[in-house]
Amino acid sequence: MTINTLAKGGCHREQMACFRKMEKVIVAMQDPDMGMKMRNQRLLITVIPHAMTGHDIITWLTHKYRISEEEALHLGNMLVKYGYIYPLKEPRCLVLRPDESPYRFQTPYFWTSTRWPASELDYAIYLAKKNIRKQGELMEYEKERYSLLHKRINHTWDFVVMQAREQLRSSKQRRKADRIVLECQEQAYWLINRPPVRSITLYCIQLYCVVHIEACRKALGRNRVKSSICLEGFLKYSEQYLNHDPIMQGCLPSNPWISDDTAHWTMNAEIVPVPTRLRVERWSFSFTELLNDAMGRKEFMTYLEKEFSAENLYFWQACEDIRHGENSKIVEKVEDVYKNFLAPGAARWVNIDSKTMDKTLEGIKRPHRFVMDDAQMHIYFLMKKDSYPRYLKSDLYKNMLAKAIVPQETKKSVFPFMRRQRHSSPSPAQTATQAAEEEGLAKGAGANSAAGSHF
Amino acid sequence: MACQGLQKGETLESLKRESETLKKKLEEERNKLNDVELHQVAEKVEVLSALSIKTRRVLKGHGNKVLCMDWCKDKRRMVSSSQDGKVIVWDAFTLNKEHGVPLPCTWVLACAYAPLSGLDNKCSVIPLSLDKNENLAAKKKSVAMHTNYVSGCSFTNSDMQLLTSSGDGTCALWDVESGQLLQSFHGHTADVLSLDLAPSETGNTFVSGGCDMKANVWDMRSGQNIQSFESHESDINCVKYYPSGDAFASASDDATCRFYDLRADREVAVYQKDSIIFGASTCDFSLSGRLLFAGYNDYTINVWDVLKGTRATILFGHENRVSRVRVSPDGTALGSASWDSTLRVSWSFSTGSNYIFRFIKLLFWVNSRLVLEFTVAF
Numbered sequence: 038m039t040i041n042t043l044a045k046g047g048c049h050r051e052q053m054a055c056f057r058k059m060e061k062v063i064v065a066m067q068d069p070d071m072g073m074k075m076r077n078q079r080l081l082i083t084v085i086p087h088a089m090t091g092h093d094i095i096t097w098l099t100h101k102y103r104i105s106e107e108e109a110l111h112l113g114n115m116l117v118k119y120g121y122i123y124p125l126k127e128p129r130c131l132v133l134r135p136d137e138s139p140y141r142f143q144t145p146y147f148w149t150s151t152r153w154p155a156s157e158l159d160y161a162i163y164l165a166k167k168n169i170r171k172q173g174e175l176m177e178y179e180k181e182r183y184s185l186l187h188k189r190i191n192h193t194w195d196f197v198v199m200q201a202r203e204q205l206r207s208s209k210q211r212r213k214a215d216r217i218v219l220e221c222q223e224q225a226y227w228l229i230n231r232p233p234v235r236s237i238t239l240y241c242i243q244l245y246c247v248v249h250i251e252a253c254r255k256a257l258g259r260n261r262v263k264s265s266i267c268l269e270g271f272l273k274y275s276e277q278y279l280n281h282d283p284i285m286q287g288c289l290p291s292n293p294w295i296s297d298d299t300a301h302w303t304m305n306a307e308i309v310p311v312p313t314r315l316r317v318e319r320w321s322f323s324f325t326e327l328l329n330d331a332m333g334r335k336e337f338m339t340y341l342e343k344e345f346s347a348e349n350l351y352f353w354q355a356c357e358d359i360r361h362g363e364n365s366k367i368v369e370k371v372e373d374v375y376k377n378f379l380a381p382g383a384a385r386w387v388n389i390d391s392k393t394m395d396k397t398l399e400g401i402k403r404p405h406r407f408v409m410d411d412a413q414m415h416i417y418f419l420m421k422k423d424s425y426p427r428y429l430k431s432d433l434y435k436n437m438l439a440k441a442i443v444p445q446e447t448k449k450s451v452f453p454f455m456r457r458q459r460h461s462s463p464s465p466a467q468t469a470t471q472a473a474e475e476e477g478l479a480k481g482a483g484a485n486s487a488a489g490s491h492f
Numbered sequence: 493m494a495c496q497g498l499q500k501g502e503t504l505e506s507l508k509r510e511s512e513t514l515k516k517k518l519e520e521e522r523n524k525l526n527d528v529e530l531h532q533v534a535e536k537v538e539v540l541s542a543l544s545i546k547t548r549r550v551l552k553g554h555g556n557k558v559l560c561m562d563w564c565k566d567k568r569r570m571v572s573s574s575q576d577g578k579v580i581v582w583d584a585f586t587l588n589k590e591h592g593v594p595l596p597c598t599w600v601l602a603c604a605y606a607p608l609s610g611l612d613n614k615c616s617v618i619p620l621s622l623d624k625n626e627n628l629a630a631k632k633k634s635v636a637m638h639t640n641y642v643s644g645c646s647f648t649n650s651d652m653q654l655l656t657s658s659g660d661g662t663c664a665l666w667d668v669e670s671g672q673l674l675q676s677f678h679g680h681t682a683d684v685l686s687l688d689l690a691p692s693e694t695g696n697t698f699v700s701g702g703c704d705m706k707a708n709v710w711d712m713r714s715g716q717n718i719q720s721f722e723s724h725e726s727d728i729n730c731v732k733y734y735p736s737g738d739a740f741a742s743a744s745d746d747a748t749c750r751f752y753d754l755r756a757d758r759e760v761a762v763y764q765k766d767s768i769i770f771g772a773s774t775c776d777f778s779l780s781g782r783l784l785f786a787g788y789n790d791y792t793i794n795v796w797d798v799l800k801g802t803r804a805t806i807l808f809g810h811e812n813r814v815s816r817v818r819v820s821p822d823g824t825a826l827g828s829a830s831w832d833s834t835l836r837v838s839w840s841f842s843t844g845s846n847y848i849f850r851f852i853k854l855l856f857w858v859n860s861r862l863v864l865e866f867t868v869a870f
Binding site: 054055058059062098102104107108109111112115246247248249250252253254255256257259261262263264265266267268269270271272274275276277278279281282283284285287288292293294295299301302305324325357360361362363364365406407410417 | 504507508510511514515517518521522524525526527528529530533534536537540543545548549566567568585648649650652653667668669670672674679681691693713717719720725726734735736738739745746747753755756757758760765766767769770771778779780781782783790791792798799806808819822823824825826837839840841
């Protein structure tokens with residue numbers, strides 16, 4: 038979401054989608070056949086009808102959505118936090134307890150989405166009622182808001198007080214149980230929906246249409262590839278890289294984060310005397326992988342020197358430098374490239390087809406960042422289609438692969454809590470809680486859970 | 493591209509109608525080559541073994557919401573920015589704070605390993621050095637200027653160029669040295685919230701996602717909008733490329749993450765669950781692209797199996813919205829930043845099908861009584 042809070046239409050964008058989803062859950066929970074079983078709950082000496090326990094809520098969510106209890110507790114907590122279910126005991130503590138604590142559904146009249154936005158006038162009436170009913174029972178923040186509202190909407194204050202008195206009078210005529218229920222509902226609503234301050238932004242609708250139409254027209258003319266071909270590509274990629282993905286398959290000798298041993302990083306540093314096997318294998322996945330790895334690129338250069346075609350790689354590197362380098366150096370770099378690679382009789386002359394060469398030479402007269410793009414592309418694909426596959430079949434590469442290290446897996450220590458405790462450079466206020474947390478971690482170590490993890 | 497006003501004879505109604513018709517036609521075209529779904533193709537792939545991902549590092553030190561984080565190329569350092577107006581560089585491995593830079597603006601929305609951008613419409617680049625005594629804030633250089641807040645930024649392949657996305661609905665490419673605007677990208681009709689550079693061979697495109705529910709792919713050279721995807725039902729908060737560059741994922745306020753194939757030019761998967769109600773604000777792929785980590789506004793991180801479309805596991809622990817998740821450059825760990833002012837580092841304890849799980853029960857006897865029993869898994 039964005040700080041521009043209102044969309045065209047004026048309703049709060051991010052929240053509405055969430056509320057609709059939560060309301061679906063709530064409606065399902067109240068379904069007469071598949072919903073929750075409700076019962077009467079005792080609150081002090083009064084009996085509240087249609088209530089349920091926290092434990093029931095969690096059980097129902099676990100079954101309905103086929104999720105773990107931990108996740109159901111989390112979801113239930115969100116429903117309470119946003120006011121769709123409210124606690125009867127301790128109404129200010131908006132937490133779902135997985136025990137016999139009683140809860141009730143908020144009436145749709147008081148759903149956030151129904152009454153959006155909560156008006157200041159309604160809030161003032163609510164606070165006035167509370168003030169009249171029990172003098173001095175307003176909380177600190179409520180007292181502040183009350184006096185603020187008194188100042189702001191002073192012109193309608195008589196109306197506010199009159200409404201408050203009227204509502205109190207009619208509520209006295211209800212049965213005690215109903216009155217308590219209504220008071221609970223109202224209190225729960227205002228705990229969450231105290232009115233904030235908004236800002237408004239404007240959009241141009243005509244502009245949207247024009248932009249959209251243009252984009253659609255362009256998109257209609259696109260070339261597309263069949264789904265079956267594209268999707269196979271993803272499967273192949275994930276399979277190819279599976280062994281290289283530490284989160285899926287672990288890494289050798291060990292994941293430094295788990296074992297506190299940085300050997301894995303040392304062995305895979307940018308330049309090492311002998312690279313690991315996985316790394317060398319990765320060079321064969323694609324030309325980009327080879328070039329992106331500093332060692333791979335060096336090896337490839339050595340190979341090209343043997344083949345007397347190293348000027349291609351030097352040229353490609355020089356073009357990359359122009360494309361990604363400082364604006365101010367472009368002219369000078371393009372000059373250099375021309376002198377070294379393109380000029381007739383140049384020391385490292387590259388073999389580009391005549392059409393591309395002509396276009397490039399024309400462009401050099403007015404050098405810009407992308408002037409070498411076509412030539413660079415040509416040489417890149419030349420290396421990719423010709424030199425790269427031969428490199429992979431060459432002795433140079435095969436020897437590298439044979440020499441490459443396969444690190445031994447280090448065994449994890451049997452007693453995980455004996456590993457060195459890590460302390461962040463602290464701010465004094467936090468060291469106490471941090472130490473307690475570390476101990477908690479040590480005791481909980483080793484407990485595996487497929488459904489989730491929490492500490 | 494400025495608003496040129498309506499042509500003669502066009503009304504808003506006719507424009508809207510034409511827009512709708514074209515949209516339908518485009519959907520039909522895209523569906524013509526849709527001969528199979530991703531989860532069908534993925535049926536032959538092995539089911540993931542049970543993932544056990546746990547949080548084991550908590551980085552405390554920010555005084556307020558952490559809005560953004562990024563990993564350093566050395567795979568262990570992180571930079572994070574917070575509403576308390578500070579940018580901190582951490583060595584996440586040792587939990588040490590290495591640099592702390594105070595900034596004039598408190599809503600620092602984005603930081604990549606070095607540029608910083610925020611709600612003051614400017615994007616600043618701060619050179620980092622190993623000398624802790626240097627006054628880094630003084631070396632700060634202002635690079636990008638938008639007319640509204642800057643929501644995201646990314647260096648291109650070198651640190652000489654910077655790409656930014658902004659609340660003013662545009663993206664822009666800047667030259668760091670001179671601060672000059674090199675290219676601007678128009679096409680979004682609302683705030684642009686996120687962008688990501690393509691890891692492709694030619695390295696010339698990037699994707700952006702915004703509050704107009706659209707994800708657009710751009711050519712950096714020409715400034716053209718090459719492709720556009722509009723299937724989300726609410727703001728797109730984050731976009732991230734699949735490691736091969738042939739697809740990207742998006743995380744949105746409609747509580748779903750979606751996977752878009754660039755060659756087929758369509759959405760190929762939706763990652764959603766009835767019990768997931770709150771918007772996703774961030775996402776990132778694991779190294780092989782098999783897993784998608786997404787951070788949500790209900791404080792959780794859901795881990796999705798990209799190919800099968802199912803949820804692999806869920807991570808709890810943060811006490812407020814997760815604002816950013818990022819997998820470390822070598823794929824060994826997952827970093828997450830949250831409004832609860834902490835950063836957490838999590839990693840996987842599962843070791844794949846090559847290894848055997850061994851369970852050992854240890855019993856301690858003290859004073860001839862059974863004191864402690866626990867299970868250790870390798």
